[in-house]
Structure formats: C-alpha cells, structure tokens
Amino acid sequence: MSSTLVVVHPVIVVVGRPYRQVDINGHPAGVAERPSDVLRLCREHGYEEVDLDDPAQVTWQGGDSDTWS
DSSP states (O other), X not given: OOOSSEEEEEEEEETTEEEEEEEEXXXXXXXXXXXXXXXXXXXXXXXXXXXXXXXXXXXXXXXXXXXXX
16 A cells, blocks of 8 residues: 555556546545546545655556556
8 A cells, every 4th residue: 555645556448448547545536547637636635736746645556647558
C-alpha cells in the first residue's frame, strides 16, 4: 500500500480502450484515460492542488503520467 495521496495503477485495456484505475487516500476513486482525468478525480474528492509530477503526492504504477497504452 502506498503512502501517497493518489495511486494511479497500471494501464488496463478493455475492448481497445486503455485506462488506469485511480485510488485516492487508499480508496477507489474511479478510472482515468488521461492525466486530466486524474486531476478531475482529485478535485471531485476535495483535492484542488495536486501536482501529478510530485512523487510525494502521486504514485504512478506501471509507467509515468505519459503512459496510457
């Protein structure tokens, strides 16, 4: 389990569409198809100021914020 606020899991491809599961504070928050979706999920959960490139805030599993396939 990660100690960061946001965990973005490895890419999953379903019927040709890649996405990544996103957890916030250890709980499933939704799925993202691009970095802007991760930020949207953060805002929806009350976190306005999340820096996707800050490893203290976000753990990217299976690639970085540019990995979506």
